[in-house]
Amino acid sequence: MRDTLYALRLPDERVRNSVQQDDSSFLETAAAWSRAWVEDGRLHHELGHKSREPILVPIQIPERRVTVDSTHTELVRVPVYVKKKLSWWQQTVMGAGYISLLALVMLVVVKALKWRKKLKLL
Secondary structure: OOOOOOOOOOOOOOOOOOOOOOOEEEEEOOOEEEEEEEEOOEEEEEEEEOOOOOOOOOOOOOEEEEEEEOOEEEEEEOOOOOOOOOOHHHHHHHHHHHHHHHHHHHHHHHHHHHHHHHHHHO
16 A cells, blocks of 8 residues: 655635834734834834644545445545656666566576476485
């Protein structure tokens, strides 16, 4: 079974606020907060994210209905396979594995033939 990857995205949020020049502004979304204020003719701005609060993002898991018998139906998760090209190193390791497996099979066959020939001579 392969791993199933889910791309989770935060929902789009826009917040807008307007205040007088001598006030401060505070904005907040599900993922971040912002505070802006004017002091001595300069605009100051703080921006932070909410790292302690988990963001709940709904995901859809592919499921399929399977009828077990005429009275019972179950939901079964369906794995989603992701095609991804292997890197050159992964391809090299897989090739070396195939060559090693072939060499092992050939070694077993040669040893079995020698053992069989030895038994016939006795």
